[in-house]
Amino acid sequence: MSEYITGRNPVIELLKAGQKTVNKILLSRQAHGEPVKEIVKLAHEKKIPIHNVPPEKFDSLGIGDTQGVAAEVSTAVYLELEELWDKVKGLDKPLLVVLDGIEDPHNLGAIIRNAVVFGADGIVMGKWRAAGMTETVSRTSAGAVEHISIARVTNIAESISWLKKQGVWCVGAEVGGKSVAEDKFQFPMAVVIGSEGEGLHRLIKERCDYIVSIPQTNKISSLNASCAAAVVLYEVFLQKGPHA
Secondary structure (H helix, E strand, C coil): CEEEEECHHHHHHHHHHCCCEEEEEEEECCCCCHHHHHHHHHHHHCCCCEEEECCHHHHHHCCCCCCCEEEEEECCCCECHHHHHHHHCCCCCCEEEEEECCCCHHHHHHHHHHHHHCCCCEEEEECCCCCCCCHHHHHHCCCHHHHCEEEEECCHHHHHHHHHHCCCEEEEEEEEEEECCCCCCCCCEEEEEEECCCECCHHHHHHCCEEEECCCCCCCCCCCHHHHHHHHHHHHHHHHCCCC
């Protein structure tokens, strides 16, 4: 679900045209010169993440001569947040899954599969510090990406605030909240899942209406993001019913 456009001039023209969704720009730490400066300028203007990587990174991707620049272009179709909401707001008990900083494509794919299995109606994911829709994500989801609408946004915190204005209850999943098994959920609802390393970012957590947690032993610190998402979404699924 992604491909690479390589070379300085091709990437510049890609960014100028603005016809394709660019997940991120890979820029060699040794790349310099005016074309590189222009790429950085265009990427910043379009709010596209730039990843400064060692030259050998390009060899590991097997994408040939890059001149130190490669743009990961998504073939997935993303919606704007407003478009996603327009698609789901008329449903009975609409449920969204908001992802805060999921960087591992395997985790992203697994979460998307969980979301489809447990009846979510859409995914909201960020552009920054987050994985995009790639072949790895598609394979890990086992095709589930074809069965759910996905919005890609610049700012997750602002998106949560916008959803709350539409009457959506935004519930964060993290240690320290009320037990997810005991909560009575209210719909429309958005479940907010944080990254494995940091969990929910502070501002994201503050924007949520409240936090729910998964009861567990103290033998390990926590479940990984995709497993935690599965548990929380299952509990929501039980209340959302009836099930097809």
